[in-house]
Amino acid sequence: MFTTTWKKTVWIIALGLALSGCQLFNHARVPHEKAHEKVPPITVSQQKWGEVDGQAVYLYTLKNAQGMTVKVSNWGGYVQSILVPDRHGKFEDVILGYDTWQEYYNDCCYSGPIVGRFGNRIAKGQFEIDGVTYQLTTNNGGPNNNINQLHGGLKGLHKRLWQGQIVDNKVEINYLSIDGEEGYPGNLAIKVTFSLDQNNGFKISYQATTDKKTPVNLTSHTYFNLSGNMQRDVEGQKLQIIAEQITPVDHLLIPTGALVPVAGTPFDFRQPMKIGEKIRTHDQQLKMGGGVDSVFGGYDHNWLFSDYDGSMKVQASLYDPVSGRHMSIETQEPALQFYAGNFMDGSVIGKGGKPVEHRYGIALEPQHYPDSPNQPHFPNTILAPGEVYQTATIYRFSLR
Template sequence: MAKITKKAFGELSNGRRITLYTLENGSGMQLSVMDYGARVQSILVPDREGKSIDVALGYEDLKSYEADDKYLGAIVGRWAGRIAFGDLPIEDEKYVLECNEGRNHLHGGSLGGYDKKVWTAEEKDGALRLTYMSPAGEGGYPGDLKIAVTYALSEKNEFVISYEAEANGDTVCNLTQNTHFNLEGFSSGPVLDQKLCIFAEKYTPTDNEMIPDGRILLVEGTPLDFREMKEIGERIDAPFSQMRWAGGYDHNFVLDQTPAEEEAKELGLGEDASCPVDYAKLHKLAHAYADRTGIHMYAYTTQPGVQFYSGNHLDGVLAGKAGAAFTPRTGFALDAQNFPDAVHHANFPQPILRSGKKWHAQTVYVFRADR
């Protein structure tokens, strides 16, 4: 069972005090999370030499998190990703959402997004449970949505994220955790030489505003083919419209639903009774690796898609931890979620959460190092 400690992390501009919680296991891993935005502030994992490496981009002070517009480490929602024109149809009703990315809606909006909310934190059985009640009308969404996100850390270095949500009116629910990773350490510079495999043979192409056009295409023959381990930077500047429009990778991959159970057994996962994970219910998402540190990250989820983002719009305006400059491509995100703009494409998995129904999802990131 992870040990949890907490400390003050400062006050918001409105005077609200924020707390930073640190989960620590007996295998040399630490996970620090705050109740502002349910944000992951740091992830310390051992490298091949046993040295602790912080693989999560983040800030040292609360003022920077208040100013942050990159959603670093945050839970994003009520809708993770984009919705065209802020137009949300549910049955015969249409709702208007804030358009905070040009003509389109992104990550719940700048006003109603969960990255800027103060969550209620509770330590429970060695895990950290954060809850938030999102009222009807927040961000333009219908229905009250009661949300709980639980962060747990096993002795096998499994970082487990479990989601629950329940609505009192028909709405949409699509939450994700938006940590930006750098497996060589948050201050090590670009991630272009780090390697990645994504368990997806298909993706959803977009227009030049990064809105899916409704097609589901094969990754084969494109720079989006990560079915085998490749360096992130190998084809990131390829003369391919999808890459030009995004400035790199910012695409939804349709996960293959490859069962996770066999690989989990090989890695000895799911054996920590204090942090149970049923890998029979998960499928493989990705495997990332950094040669310099020897750190591997394996990812599994119940979600149908993953948004792979190569940090194209990190701009270095806010100084990161230890004064690090988070400039373009110095971190990558693997956000397990539903498909972007699914509400406008009947062939995509639909995210409607009916009144009185419950929504559950789980994503697991596992860290190991070469020996």
């Protein structure tokens, strides 16, 4: 009798606990389900923006659930705008550029495009591969800008119409740079993909293949100003570059071949430093940054990342104490070219009809070293048939 009653009691208690457990489980699922509510996808749209030789130029808009908005074009791979909030929630544009397609068509100053085949400079527009010397077009250096090649030549990738399409909520642009274009050997098939994530990360991915050995060094030449809508110059914004060396340059901004420590120089950005803090220091390399015969000086140099191994790492950051905007640069590249807007003088009219005054934007270009094809001890930039050039950079925005 006692045994039977005890067994029934145990069974009832067990059943009660089981039911209670189910209720507890069900209650526990409610916030779990809420935490995993479906986040709206990244939206991507396109609109016709212009026309070149009877072909449409498109402006693509990417937007995430946080409201961050990026606009890019298949003309030259230009990044036209990046809208992110300040600490008060006000969305403003943090890059330089123009309002209209025609202004981008006539752009003089690389205000946001993909540059290449070789971003940055190649001395005398020449290099040698397997005993063959190649002469490129020249568009930089000297009184007639005809000594070196800069950013791919007279009509580099920034002056070409790419084929664009929306693929999986990303914007993909493709261009075939034909053998001999701007003097480069080989047919180079290039694909660049622009994407946006929900954590305010804007990613640019690069891929290329060739049928003949050729130098490749692609990057985005975007000018940043985190004040928003170009309200102030950048001298009060804090830059950090995790680099212990730079490649010093000659009077034409060609690397001398040396690798020089930044310690004890105005080039030491290992800890965040205001861009304007040491930019007027009487330093020979700062003078070179504006051209040795120019009244302008400043940074236009290549920093070598201390911890480079080809993987994706945060290697630099920019912070505006006034707006609270912060941007980190995560990249697979070995170096960063930092140009401090030394030659901006108000002669170019930017968005909203505002003149682009001195140091109202900076270019931060993750890339390989300038003039690498002529500097054997620099990391290799020659792409061979059967190889795939592949790299990426993420510009991630936050508040502090």
